[in-house]
Amino acid sequence: MISGTADLVVVIGDPVAQVRAPALLNAAFARLGVDGVTVPLHVAPPQLENVLSALGAVENLRGVLLTVPHKLAACAFADRRSAAAEQAGSANALWRAPNGRWHAENFDGLGFVTGLQDEGRRVEGRDVALFGAGGAGRAIAPALLDAGAASIAVFDPDEARVDELRTRAERWWPGRVRRGGVADLAQIDVAVNATPLGMRPGDDLPFDPAKLAGGTLVADIVMEPEITRLLHAAAELGLPTHQGIHMLSGQIDHYLSFFGLRN
Amino acid sequence: MISGTADLVVVIGDPVAQVRAPALLNAAFARLGVDGVTVPLHVAPPQLENVLSALGAVENLRGVLLTVPHKLAACAFADRRSAAAEQAGSANALWRAPNGRWHAENFDGLGFVTGLQDEGRRVEGRDVALFGAGGAGRAIAPALLDAGAASIAVFDPDEARVDELRTRAERWWPGRVRRGGVADLAQIDVAVNATPLGMRPGDDLPFDPAKLAGGTLVADIVMEPEITRLLHAAAELGLPTHQGIHMLSGQIDHYLSFFGLRN
Numbered sequence: 001m002i003s004g005t006a007d008l009v010v011v012i013g014d015p016v017a018q019v020r021a022p023a024l025l026n027a028a029f030a031r032l033g034v035d036g037v038t039v040p041l042h043v044a045p046p047q048l049e050n051v052l053s054a055l056g057a058v059e060n061l062r063g064v065l066l067t068v069p070h071k072l073a074a075c076a077f078a079d080r081r082s083a084a085a086e087q088a089g090s091a092n093a094l095w096r097a098p099n100g101r102w103h104a105e106n107f108d109g110l111g112f113v114t115g116l117q118d119e120g121r122r123v124e125g126r127d128v129a130l131f132g133a134g135g136a137g138r139a140i141a142p143a144l145l146d147a148g149a150a151s152i153a154v155f156d157p158d159e160a161r162v163d164e165l166r167t168r169a170e171r172w173w174p175g176r177v178r179r180g181g182v183a184d185l186a187q188i189d190v191a192v193n194a195t196p197l198g199m200r201p202g203d204d205l206p207f208d209p210a211k212l213a214g215g216t217l218v219a220d221i222v223m224e225p226e227i228t229r230l231l232h233a234a235a236e237l238g239l240p241t242h243q244g245i246h247m248l249s250g251q252i253d254h255y256l257s258f259f260g261l262r263n
Numbered sequence: 264m265i266s267g268t269a270d271l272v273v274v275i276g277d278p279v280a281q282v283r284a285p286a287l288l289n290a291a292f293a294r295l296g297v298d299g300v301t302v303p304l305h306v307a308p309p310q311l312e313n314v315l316s317a318l319g320a321v322e323n324l325r326g327v328l329l330t331v332p333h334k335l336a337a338c339a340f341a342d343r344r345s346a347a348a349e350q351a352g353s354a355n356a357l358w359r360a361p362n363g364r365w366h367a368e369n370f371d372g373l374g375f376v377t378g379l380q381d382e383g384r385r386v387e388g389r390d391v392a393l394f395g396a397g398g399a400g401r402a403i404a405p406a407l408l409d410a411g412a413a414s415i416a417v418f419d420p421d422e423a424r425v426d427e428l429r430t431r432a433e434r435w436w437p438g439r440v441r442r443g444g445v446a447d448l449a450q451i452d453v454a455v456n457a458t459p460l461g462m463r464p465g466d467d468l469p470f471d472p473a474k475l476a477g478g479t480l481v482a483d484i485v486m487e488p489e490i491t492r493l494l495h496a497a498a499e500l501g502l503p504t505h506q507g508i509h510m511l512s513g514q515i516d517h518y519l520s521f522f523g524l525r526n
Contacts, residue, residue, distance in 0.1 A: 002289055004274070004282035004303045004487075011267070016323065019267035026265055039300050040267045040323060047320035054317030057310035060279065060303060224267075 007036040008060050009259060012051065013067035016042040018199060018224030020248055021065050021255075028252050034261050036062065048073050056096055063259035064094040068196050071106075071135030078104035087142050087168060090135030092251075095258055105258055107251040108136055109143025112192075112221065115246030117147075121190075121217060124148030129180055129188040131206045132195035133161035136221055140194055141165055145173040153180030153188060155207065185211040192219045198228035209234040220244045270299040271323050272522060275314065276330035279305040281462060281487035283511055284328050284518075291515050297524050299325065311336050319359055326522035327357040331459050334369075334398030341367030350405050350431060353398030355514075358521055368521055370514040371399055372406025375455075375484065378509030380410075384453075384480060387411030392443055392451040394469045395458035396424040399484055403457055404428055408436040416443030416451060418470065448474040456483045461491035472497040483507045 011021045017040075025038040043051050048070050055061050066074040071090035075081060078094060079101040085091045091104035116123055128149050130137050133156035141152055152169075154162045154177060162179050169177040185191070185207070193206040199222050209218055209230065218234035223244035231241045256262050274284045280303075288301040306314050311333050318324050329337045334353035338344060341357060342364040348354045354367035379386055391412050393400050396419035404415055415432075417425045417440060425442050432440040448454075448470070456469040462485050472481055472493065481497035486507035494504045519525050 002285045002300070002302060003280075004276075004285065005280045006285070006303060008302055008304070013267075017266075017268045022265045022267065022269070037265070037300070037302050039265060039271055039302055040269060041271070042322035043320055044322070047317070051317045051320055054310070054314045057306055057314055059305035059307070 002037050003035070005035055006060065007034070007062040007261065008058065009036060009038040009063045009065065009255075009261075010041045010055065010061070011038060011065040011067065012041045012043050012048070012070055014042060014044050014069060016040040016067075019067055020223050020245060024248060024252050025255060028256060029261070032256070032262065034256075036261055043070070045069055045073065049077060052077055052094070052102070056100060056102070061096065062261055063096075063255070065255070066092050066094070068135075075104050075106070078102040080104065082106065084109060084139065084142070088135065088139035089164075089168075090138055092135075092139070093255060093258055106139045107254045107258075108139035108247060109141070110254065111251035112140045112247040113143045113147045114250030116219070116242065118250060119242060119246055121242060125150050126189040127187065128152045129155065129184055129191045129207075131155045131191070131193050133158065133165045134195065137194035138165050138168070140192065140221075141169055141177065142172070145169060145176055150176070152177045153184040154178070155180040186213045188212075188216060190217045190219060192221070193228075193230055194221050196222065198222040198230055199224065203229070205230050205233065209237055209239060212239060214238065215240070217242060221247050223248060265300050266298070268298055269323065270297070270325040270524065271321065272299060272301040272326045272328065272518075272524075273304045273318065273324070274301060274328040274330065275304045275306050275311070275333055277305060277307050277332060278462075279303040279330070282330055283486050283508060287511060287515050288518060291519060292524070295519070295525065297519075299524055306333070308332055308336065312340060315340055315357070315365070319363060319365070324359065325524055326359075326518070328518070329355050329357070331398075338367050338369070341365040343367065345369065347372060347402065347405070351398065351402035352427075352431075353401055355398075355402070356518060356521055369402045370517045370521075371402035371510060372404070373517065374514035375403045375510040376406045376410045377513030379482070379505065381513060382505060382509055384505060388413050389452040390450065391415045392418065392447055392454045392470075394418045394454070394456050396421065396428045397458070400457035401428050401431070403455065403484075404432055404440065405435070408432060408439055413439070415440045416447040417441070418443040445474075449476050451475070451479060453480045453482060456485065456491075456493055459485065461485040461493055462487065466492070468493050468496065472500055472502060475502060477501065478503070480505060484510050486511060
């Protein structure tokens with residue numbers, strides 16, 4: 001039952017039909033007795049800044065979550081950035097402080113690692129192939145390294161993005177991030193799709209799981225469909241798989257704290 | 264369960280905690296199987312135009328409802344106005360057409376009359392005292408006249424607003440609207456509070472129900488609290504009363520049609 005006193009959280013994406021955060025956050029609100037509601041907003045990139053500025057004037061707004069393709073722009077829009085957002089150069093959560101300033105956070109990396117651990121997957125000491133050096137990839141890489149991943153081979157057709165991710169990581173975890181090459185595929189323990197490929201029915205696979213060694217864990221961050229073409233192909237090859245939803249479910253508690261929505 | 268595919272309706276007010284439209288519309292969505300959600304937005308008047316402009320860029324937005332104090336500004340903001348909105352000079356609903364233009368409607372008057380009729384109260388031939396010539400009063404007066412009310416005596420400390428309402432009505436219902444005076448109170452059949460007085464605990468009464476003749480119906484448009492101080496005082500005097508919620512419940516079907524949200 002949504003009353004006039006409800007606090008508001010919005011999830012902004014383009015597209016937005018695939019987002020699962022409203023369902024998970026609203027379930028958390030119900031469980032915790034929080035008078036709040038989370039709704040999707042479909043906003044195209046050229047309109048993002050206008051919409052965020054206007055949301056700053058909505059007094060019962062408590063927070064904004066952002067998904068593809070808005071995470072880089074949201075980070076740039078904010079007045080202050082957490083270490084995780086700064087490091088990733090992208091934000092998936094904005095909180096408007098009482099003084100009207102926007103604080104950016106990025107829970108994708110933490111959520112991804114927590115999701116792996118919750119499913120019993122080891123991160124420490126693992127060699128990882130990360131596909132996609134955009135907003136999600138730049139959030140996941142430092143969280144994996146922080147959790148003890150041995151190395152990350154980064155694949156992205158945009159070499160400047162790969163270099164930027166590597167340069168950022170070099171400062172804290174020297175020598176553990178490299179540009180990925182064909183030879184890496186057969187030697188890693190975990191292959192992560194951090195691109196949006198798989199959201200649309202006609203999308204190419206982000207990589208060919210047949211090139212992976214047996215036992216390599218194939219993890220996706222795409223949540224809708226739950227079983228992407230990549231996960232389906234990996235499972236058919238007998239590889240273990242890890243669904244995108246785990247990255248989100250690992251973030252819900254962090255959102256509630258960040259937005260001040262715990263009872 | 265709110266998914267990423269939900270269509271969005273927002274209710275904008277200042278304050279907004281009192282609004283009942285989200286509860287009623289969400290119940291209607293559930294009943295009709297509409298994939299939609301209605302949420303409150305608390306927006307101060309100087310920010311209204313920015314927020315409406317930004318909402319125009321939210322692709323899953325299906326409509327906006329407006330309450331105090333935004334109805335006049337919303338009518339002015341729209342690109343097109345219905346006859347009811349034009350006549351009232353105020354709007355309580357905005358629909359963004361596929362071409363991006365905003366259409367203004369005002370269902371307050373129709374909802375108020377429907378609410379009276381649904382409760383078995385006759386409008387035809389009745390003499391009415393209307394307190395408040397703002398957005399709500401200007402919407403209710405033509406609907407009452409259209410439904411056959413014999414006369415309306417209008418009370419508002421802002422005489423220019425009374426004159427404006429009378430001038431607008433004169434064109435269609437000559438001689439049936441007058442400025443109200445003390446002598447009117449004992450002679451009318453229905454007294455309507457169309458001011459916001461009663462929303463806040465310390466508010467004055469919009470008029471003194473002790474000055475009304477026995478049997479005069481006292482109707483309020485304030486919905487929260489359900490029993491306003493005015494309705495409480497009238498009931499204590501033995502007068503019949505009519506709650507504000509009826510004006511809203513009579514509008515729900517019209518909203519659904521206007522926003523194209525019927526399944």
